[in-house]
Amino acid sequence: MQLTDSLGRNINYLRLSVTDRCNMRCFYCMPKEGIFKKGHEAVLSYEELQLIAETAVGLGIEKIRITGGEPLVRAGIVAFLERLAGITGLRHLALTSNGLLLADMAADLKRAGVQRLNVSMDSLDPETFKQITRGGDLGRVLAGLDAAEKAGFPPPKINVVIMRGVNDSEIFDFVEMTRRRGNSVRFIEYMPVVREQGWQRYCISGDEILQRIAGRYNLEQVDKGRYAGPSRDFRIPGAQGSLGIITAVSGHFCSECNRIRVTSTGQAKGCLFSDQKTDLIPFLRPPDREGLEQTLRNIVTTKPERHGISNDGYTHKNFTMAQVGG
Ligand code: SAM
Ligand code: SF4
Numbered sequence: 001m002q003l004t005d006s007l008g009r010n011i012n013y014l015r016l017s018v019t020d021r022c023n024m025r026c027f028y029c030m031p032k033e034g035i036f037k038k039g040h041e042a043v044l045s046y047e048e049l050q051l052i053a054e055t056a057v058g059l060g061i062e063k064i065r066i067t068g069g070e071p072l073v074r075a076g077i078v079a080f081l082e083r084l085a086g087i088t089g090l091r092h093l094a095l096t097s098n099g100l101l102l103a104d105m106a107a108d109l110k111r112a113g114v115q116r117l118n119v120s121m122d123s124l125d126p127e128t129f130k131q132i133t134r135g136g137d138l139g140r141v142l143a144g145l146d147a148a149e150k151a152g153f154p155p156p157k158i159n160v161v162i163m164r165g166v167n168d169s170e171i172f173d174f175v176e177m178t179r180r181r182g183n184s185v186r187f188i189e190y191m192p193v194v195r196e197q198g199w200q201r202y203c204i205s206g207d208e209i210l211q212r213i214a215g216r217y218n219l220e221q222v223d224k225g226r227y228a229g230p231s232r233d234f235r236i237p238g239a240q241g242s243l244g245i246i247t248a249v250s251g252h253f254c255s256e257c258n259r260i261r262v263t264s265t266g267q268a269k270g271c272l273f274s275d276q277k278t279d280l281i282p283f284l285r286p287p288d289r290e291g292l293e294q295t296l297r298n299i300v301t302t303k304p305e306r307h308g309i310s311n312d313g314y315t316h317k318n319f320t321m322a323q324v325g326g
Pocket of ligand 2: 025
């Protein structure tokens with residue numbers, strides 16, 4: 001079955017957040033004091049998350065990415081992933097992590113049936129990494145990448161948020177990773193969600209990132225897979241890993257968007273930057289499969305055509321990526 005929105009976009013991808021807590025405090029994602037801790041009952045139980053996943057797959061979702069906050073900090077995550085992997089019709093189960101706990105958990109994640117890992121890593125310099133994450137240990141993340149490959153995962157995809165004056169001098173180091181280590185690297189435009197003063201100074205467009213890379217390397221265009229997100233993908237001839245540019249802010253994105261999102265508190269969203277969201281709790285407590293199915297269908301049908309974050313005067317309610325799942 002295919003799930004199609006009112007503009008004919010095939011919606012086959014659900015990003016499911018299992019927690020808004022995190023063991024890091026990346027400055028672009030969360031305030032340093034963390035985010036308001038919700039009570040236990042506000043966060044969906046694994047049974048509720050499973051019901052959402054099963055219902056979405058029944059409607060035509062083929063790929064689920066587990067995200068957060070940091071998904072690996074939630075107790076019981078491995079057993080949950082194993083149950084998700086068993087859902088009939090789910091073709092692709094992936095997880096996005098900051099990698100801090102990966103060294104200890106990679107083998108269990110592989111056994112549970114996770115197929116791909118994305119790891120967010122914004123610097124290859126331990127000090128810069130510490131500053132961006134407010135204390136994170138780069139060595140642990142690199143050990144996590146090694147453990148993932150040892151456990152049998154393909155080299156994890158690396159997500160890098162590029163910020164001017166913070167880590168843009170490392171663009172070529174990340175490019176080199178695609179041939180040195182074989183990881184695919186995706187450069188993400190910095191999005192102003194935690195609005196600290198003067199946030200504009202960090203913004204650097206995907207086009208500029210691409211121009212800088214193309215000024216030094218020959219790039220081949222890469223054909224994307226069926227579930228790939230809306231990145232533009234390239235490869236240095238001969239490199240095992242590819243390079244992706246995600247221009248979420250500056251555009252080229254919405255017409256190919258194939259995803260919906262559900263937060264760890266049960267808010268479903270058709271667009272990351274829309275204030276439009278639907279509370280799924282009434283269909284989970286008690287479980288109402290039919291109501292849930294209809295509601296998820298509506299979210300797809302009413303999915304906005306595009307976000308307006310690059311429009312003049314655009315405003316949205318403040319949120320943190322950790323609450324919505326990036
Ligand atoms: N904790 C996990 C991690 O860091 O990969 C998963 C959740 S995190 C919210 C998901 C993705 O959102 C990460 O790749 C992160 O870099 C990205 N992200 C968070 N805040 C962002 C921002 N302001 N601009 C661009 N990307 C952001
Ligand atoms: Fe945590 Fe990921 Fe947000 Fe960093 S980007 S604070 S690791 S949720």
